[in-house]
Amino acid sequence: MTDTLKISDLHVAVEGKPILRGVNLTIRRGETHALMGPNGSGKSTLGNAIMGHPGYEVTGGTIALNDGNVLEWDASERARAGIFMAFQRPMAIPGVKMADFLRHATTNVRNPDRKEGEELIPMRQFRKELTENMEQLRMDVEFARRYVNDGFSGGEMKRAEILQMAMLRPKFAILDETDSGLDVDAVKLASESIAQIGSDAGGGEKMGILIITHHDKLLDRNAPDFTHVMLGGRIVETGGIELARELYTDGYDRIRAAYPEAAAAEESMTETATV
Amino acid sequence: MATDLTQDSTTSDAALGEINKYDFITPSHDVFKAEKGLNAGIVAQISEMKNEPAWMREFRLESFKIFESKPMPNWGGDIGIDFQDIYYYLKPTNEQGRTWDDVPQEIKDTFDKLGIPEAEKKYLAGVKAQFESEVVYGSLQEDLGKKGVIFTDTDTAVREHPELLREYFGKIIPPSDNKFAALNSAVWSGGSFIYVPPGVKIEFPLQAYFRINAEQMGQFERTMIIVDEGAEVHYVEGCTAPMYTTESLHSAVVEIMVKKNGRCRYTTIQNWANNIYNLVTKRAMAYENSLMEWIDGNLGSRLTMKYPAVYLMEPGARGEILSIAFSSKGQHQDAGAKVVHCAPHTKSRIISKSISKNGGRSSYRGLCKVEDGAVGSKSNVVCDALILDSDSRSDTYPYIEVEEQDVQVEHEASVSRIGEEQLFYLMSRGLTEAEASSMIVSGFIEPLIKELPMEYAVEMNRLIELQMEGSVG
Numbered sequence: 006m007t008d009t010l011k012i013s014d015l016h017v018a019v020e021g022k023p024i025l026r027g028v029n030l031t032i033r034r035g036e037t038h039a040l041m042g043p044n045g046s047g048k049s050t051l052g053n054a055i056m057g058h059p060g061y062e063v064t065g066g067t068i069a070l071n072d073g074n075v076l077e078w079d080a081s082e083r084a085r086a087g088i089f090m091a092f093q094r095p096m097a098i099p100g101v102k103m104a105d106f107l108r109h110a111t112t113n114v115r116n117p118d119r120k121e122g123e124e125l126i127p128m129r130q131f132r133k134e135l136t137e138n139m140e141q142l143r144m145d146v147e148f149a150r151r152y153v154n155d156g157f158s159g160g161e162m163k164r165a166e167i168l169q170m171a172m173l174r175p176k177f178a179i180l181d182e183t184d185s186g187l188d189v190d191a192v193k194l195a196s197e198s199i200a201q202i203g204s205d206a207g208g209g210e211k212m213g214i215l216i217i218t219h220h221d222k223l224l225d226r227n228a229p230d231f232t233h234v235m236l237g238g239r240i241v242e243t244g245g246i247e248l249a250r251e252l253y254t255d256g257y258d259r260i261r262a263a264y265p266e267a268a269a270a271e272e273s274m275t276e277t278a279t280v
Numbered sequence: 281m282a283t284d285l286t287q288d289s290t291t292s293d294a295a296l297g298e299i300n301k302y303d304f305i306t307p308s309h310d311v312f313k314a315e316k317g318l319n320a321g322i323v324a325q326i327s328e329m330k331n332e333p334a335w336m337r338e339f340r341l342e343s344f345k346i347f348e349s350k351p352m353p354n355w356g357g358d359i360g361i362d363f364q365d366i367y368y369y370l371k372p373t374n375e376q377g378r379t380w381d382d383v384p385q386e387i388k389d390t391f392d393k394l395g396i397p398e399a400e401k402k403y404l405a406g407v408k409a410q411f412e413s414e415v416v417y418g419s420l421q422e423d424l425g426k427k428g429v430i431f432t433d434t435d436t437a438v439r440e441h442p443e444l445l446r447e448y449f450g451k452i453i454p455p456s457d458n459k460f461a462a463l464n465s466a467v468w469s470g471g472s473f474i475y476v477p478p479g480v481k482i483e484f485p486l487q488a489y490f491r492i493n494a495e496q497m498g499q500f501e502r503t504m505i506i507v508d509e510g511a512e513v514h515y516v517e518g519c520t521a522p523m524y525t526t527e528s529l530h531s532a533v534v535e536i537m538v539k540k541n542g543r544c545r546y547t548t549i550q551n552w553a554n555n556i557y558n559l560v561t562k563r564a565m566a567y568e569n570s571l572m573e574w575i576d577g578n579l580g581s582r583l584t585m586k587y588p589a590v591y592l593m594e595p596g597a598r599g600e601i602l603s604i605a606f607s608s609k610g611q612h613q614d615a616g617a618k619v620v621h622c623a624p625h626t627k628s629r630i631i632s633k634s635i636s637k638n639g640g641r642s643s644y645r646g647l648c649k650v651e652d653g654a655v656g657s658k659s660n661v662v663c664d665a666l667i668l669d670s671d672s673r674s675d676t677y678p679y680i681e682v683e684e685q686d687v688q689v690e691h692e693a694s695v696s697r698i699g700e701e702q703l704f705y706l707m708s709r710g711l712t713e714a715e716a717s718s719m720i721v722s723g724f725i726e727p728l729i730k731e732l733p734m735e736y737a738v739e740m741n742r743l744i745e746l747q748m749e750g751s752v753g
């Protein structure tokens with residue numbers, strides 16, 4: 006059976022304020038999904054809720070990974086079950102070296118039943134893999150010795166997120182605006198790397214990928230099987246790659262006109278957001 | 281033989297750091313014990329037991345008068361000490377106070393976790409009166425001797441190097457400085473005495489373990505280091521293993537003199553049992569173009585009050601004070617630093633990091649003083665506090681007194697709670713909550729750990745990990 010991540014009628018509130026209002030989305034391994042939508046429509050909220058951010062309260066609906074009830078797991082357990090998210094704004098952890106953090110993370114994700122204090126993956130093997138992946142992403146080896154996201158440029162942060170995806174080899178990856186803040190060449194490299202990493206989640210199997218983006222470049226190499234449009238905390242329309250093409254050339258006017266109820270919700274959300 | 285392990289009432293709290301739950305062990309095997317309590321007679325008796333010269337006896341008795349006349353400090357922490365309920369002098373014995381079999385299994389396990397070598401374990405557990413240093417470090421001592429370096433305990437120095445010792449003893453920290461300096465001056469015992477002759481650079485850190493014929497580390501140690509012109513030394517005090525003392529008061533005095541172009545680094549890492557009041561006075565005088573560095577790690581204790589000081593006496597002198605404090609349930613770390621710029625073009629840097637968890641309390645208390653005429657001086661103070669839960673607390677008391685215009689004084693302070701966002705980020709990569717907070721804490725103290733000698737850095741990290749175990753959830 007193909008691994009499946011199934012989100013049904015998901016409602017999420019942030020600080021008591023409803024943001025997602027009934028999201029349905031099913032991703033199978035091997036599929037690439039694009040998620041588009043205006044700023045503030047709830048795309049990052051969906052990603053954070055899937056990853057288990059404690060600030061995003063699920064007030065209704067379900068998230069299932071095959072038979073597993075994802076909502077019962079904390080973020081760590083979700084990561085170990087094979088869910089990954091490259092964040093739009095990754096956190097800095099001063100004083101913690103990328104390499105130390107990644108070795109720990111990689112060990113836990115590959116050996117989900119590892120108890121605290123048990124052996125980490127051997128240094129030699131880890132180094133080799135890390136170096137290979139960094140070369141692939143054209144990152145300087147020095148990078149591994151820097152503190153996690155501390156003083157990174159926008160581009161470095163995004164690259165570091167892709168590096169983590171490469172090391173952790175999840176079953177499902179959510180990429181939240183991994184192309185923003187990158188120059189043209191860097192987006193091209195990111196796009197290629199994601200395609201390459203996504204094609205092998207270990208054992209020759211592909212990942213299921215959800216790409217949140219406003220641009221076409223990331224989708225060049227990662228042609229979506231499905232494109233979803235989010236508006237006012239709901240997925241209002243789903244199509245193929247042609248829908249993505251329409252949106253990044255024409256914008257969301259047609260969508261807003263076609264779904265007045267979601268457009269109204271969007272307006273009320275942005276009003277409260279700007280207060 | 282009877283060994284009485286009294287455990288603290290907080291022992292049952294599993295969340296408490298592994299280490300600090302052991303309280304004190306009372307040995308029953310001393311050759312000589314002065315009677316409990318303190319009066320002029322006991323002070324004189326201590327001096328007599330040690331066969332001291334008259335000047336030292338006078339110094340002690342004078343100090344005792346000062347001790348009696350001084351009030352308790354009315355700041356810092358709550359000092360609940362009954363001075364009459366303490367033994368002030370235990371004559372060290374050559375017999376073993378207890379055997380390895382008497383040491384509780386839990387303590388042995390802690391030593392194992394810390395990876396303490398066998399020989400040191402016994403020393404630390406009080407099984408051996410002193411670490412068997414002769415065999416291991418004999419050649420080292422010989423080598424130092426050839427260079428004219430003196431490294432001995434302070435009692436021996438009183439007998440063998442009185443002229444050197446007397447020049448500075450009680451001059452850098454006079455007994456009148458504070459009540460606990462006066463107490464130490466009256467009843468001191470043990471501690472290290474180091475003299476480094478002009479131009480001699482000691483390449484490796486000197487540690488109290490290396491001392492030969494030393495009295496066991498006591499509760500009222502008196503340490504003095506004299507670094508002559510152009511000389512260099514790094515002294516390391518204490519160790520990261522839990523410290524046991526039979527009494528609940530530890531009150532040391534450390535006096536340091538760094539002459540022109542000299543360098544001195546003094547590293548302390550101490551992990552006290554939960555019943556200890558650790559009230560220590562440390563001060564260094566730094567002369568022309570010299571450098572004095574204090575590196576101070578404080579864990580455990582009921583109350584620690586410690587503010588290593590550097591007086592920058594002549595142009596070009598520099599002082600650096602780096603400290604880490606970790607306080608958990610029932611613990612209060614009131615630690616900080618003091619720098620006084622007395623001459624032009626002097627520089628100081630203070631970095632203080634504190635971590636509070638499980639209701640622990642950490643305070644930073646610092647003084648930066650720039651005297652009139654100390655033109656072109658620079659001081660930079662950074663203190664960061666990390667609070668792990670809402671029961672814990674951190675305060676900052678920075679005092680800045682600047683009497684000169686042409687100076688540069690910077691102070692930055694930050695208090696942060698372990699961020700939900702940081703925890704989530706690390707957890708989203710598969711780290712457990714406990715691993716994630718432990719990693720954030722190690723990252724927080726990393727800038728200071730980097731400054732420690734390798735083996736201490738490793739031990740310190742391990743110790744913090746132990747402290748963090750089971751601290752969340």
Ligand SMILES: Nc1ncnc2c1ncn2[C@@H]1O[C@H](COP(=O)(O)OP(=O)(O)O)[C@@H](O)[C@H]1O
Pocket residue numbers: 019020024042043044045046047048049050051060274275278
């Ligand atoms: N951590 C947060 N704190 C407060 N409000 C938030 C937070 N995350 C999202 N929101 C709110 O939720 C709404 C959707 O935001 P988001 O999911 O980031 O949108 P998108 O990613 O589509 O731009 C916005 O109104 C935003 O202000």
Ligand SMILES: [Mg+2]
Pocket residue numbers: 048049050093181182
């Ligand atoms: Mg977003």
